[in-house]
Amino acid sequence: MRIVFSWIQRLVDSRRARHEFEDVLNECLERLAAGDDVGRCASSYPEHEEELLPLLTMAAAMQAASTPPNTAEAKARGFVRFSKANADRRARKRRGVPELLRPMAKPLIVAFAVVAVTAVAAGGTTVASSNSVPGEPLYWVKTTKESILLRIIPRSDISTAKVHARLAEERGKEMGRLIEMGRIGAAEDLAVRMRRHLNASANFVGVVVPEHRGEMRPPRIRNARELGSSLERGGARLRAALSRLMQDVPPEHRSRVQRVMRQSELRYRMLIEALYAGDAPERTPFGRIEHLGRQGD
Amino acid sequence: MQVGADGQTAIEQLVKEAQKGDPAALAALYERFFDQIYRYVSFKSGSRAEAEDITGDVFVKMLESIHSFKWQGHPFSSWLFRIARNLIVDYFRRAARKKTVPLEVAAATVGTTPDDMSRVVETNLTMADVRVAMQGLTSLQQEVISLRFAGGLSVSETAGALGKNDNAVKALQHVGLKKLRTMLAQQPLQRVATGRGEV
Numbered sequence: 001m002r003i004v005f006s007w008i009q010r011l012v013d014s015r016r017a018r019h020e021f022e023d024v025l026n027e028c029l030e031r032l033a034a035g036d037d038v039g040r041c042a043s044s045y046p047e048h049e050e051e052l053l054p055l056l057t058m059a060a061a062m063q064a065a066s067t068p069p070n071t072a073e074a075k076a077r078g079f080v081r082f083s084k085a086n087a088d089r090r091a092r093k094r095r096g097v098p099e100l101l102r103p104m105a106k107p108l109i110v111a112f113a114v115v116a117v118t119a120v121a122a123g124g125t126t127v128a129s130s131n132s133v134p135g136e137p138l139y140w141v142k143t144t145k146e147s148i149l150l151r152i153i154p155r156s157d158i159s160t161a162k163v164h165a166r167l168a169e170e171r172g173k174e175m176g177r178l179i180e181m182g183r184i185g186a187a188e189d190l191a192v193r194m195r196r197h198l199n200a201s202a203n204f205v206g207v208v209v210p211e212h213r214g215e216m217r218p219p220r221i222r223n224a225r226e227l228g229s230s231l232e233r234g235g236a237r238l239r240a241a242l243s244r245l246m247q248d249v250p251p252e253h254r255s256r257v258q259r260v261m262r263q264s265e266l267r268y269r270m271l272i273e274a275l276y277a278g279d280a281p282e283r284t285p286f287g288r289i290e291h292l293g294r295q296g297d
Numbered sequence: 298m299q300v301g302a303d304g305q306t307a308i309e310q311l312v313k314e315a316q317k318g319d320p321a322a323l324a325a326l327y328e329r330f331f332d333q334i335y336r337y338v339s340f341k342s343g344s345r346a347e348a349e350d351i352t353g354d355v356f357v358k359m360l361e362s363i364h365s366f367k368w369q370g371h372p373f374s375s376w377l378f379r380i381a382r383n384l385i386v387d388y389f390r391r392a393a394r395k396k397t398v399p400l401e402v403a404a405a406t407v408g409t410t411p412d413d414m415s416r417v418v419e420t421n422l423t424m425a426d427v428r429v430a431m432q433g434l435t436s437l438q439q440e441v442i443s444l445r446f447a448g449g450l451s452v453s454e455t456a457g458a459l460g461k462n463d464n465a466v467k468a469l470q471h472v473g474l475k476k477l478r479t480m481l482a483q484q485p486l487q488r489v490a491t492g493r494g495e496v
Contacts (some may be wrong), residue, residue, distance in 0.1 A: 074348075
């Protein structure tokens, strides 16, 4: 009986000790999060120091590892989207209210746009930002300005689609600059953004770019062809610029750059074909894309 | 990033105003939580471009459902991180269906100077190492570690997000950290073996 009792007692003690250690560990973690030092935290509990130290070092490394170096660009872009969603939601709520009572359709965005554009223009940064690429200090000014203009200026679907097409072309130019700088990973990232602009452009003229050509449907808007020819020119310029760059790309990065080129061109080609659904596909400027694909592999 | 009692009251006030549709309060909540959510999402997804989109979705979702949020003993941040968790689960489900691999390297879009870039790359590799090591943890341990260290939530906020009590979170955090430490100690060998570590 005494043996059983002492065994239970030991179990209870060990559980209590474990809870106590978990509390101490947690207290130290809270102190670390508040900016305290690993060594100082651990030495505050001499009886647990040996066990605490490696865990706190681990936790500090985790915190450092999971901190993105720069969130300002993402935050600024996200805020424009958030404001737009909020304005849309408010507009939806106002539906059913007499026309006279809803004169301020986009108050948040307009206010934000005026403040933001005025502020950056006053500092002379808008011009300087126009040549910036991701990772540069003024890039967020450029993308924020684009997001604002995209949401405020276009008055029709076709004009929004054209703005998206222009932005896709701009992303293409930035990709070229990044490849020149040897920042291939960043160029790959931009290819994703470029495809999003192209998709958005297509969607605004009622085209859903399908996975297979057989699924293509004629575009909803008559002047989609106008957008198509603008995309043809943009795509051709991108192709020419990237092809020129290819000669200077170091061999170890060549396959990645080729992949970015292939994917960008493919997206352009599919969108243009979707816009010209029913017309001859050879109108697209990417006749050699399959050849390029094999070359890269 | 953890919030004291005063901060919690301020957040409660903001939430009440946001529920009435006050745009300034909504913007303040965005400002208050963006970095935390973005950090958590980019840690979980491993891609900054996807993280930006998912974080944007979290706040759009917040706009859509904040009117239905009720105080049930958990902080607002727990509710917001629950939205983030659900969206990340959806993201992984979609990614698994499409069988796609993100093109971008997580840190490729950030960094202002060459020095900064190398720091980013180092950080990214460390994040990648941690993510690999996390595979050896149970899903609950992974969640606790992500919410506590990437999301910067307190124990009670984490408990709220996971529907657990504080003691359970402390225990999961303890075991999770211990396991991670053991696994990361073996990591350099694995990195050489798998050839990871390229930019």
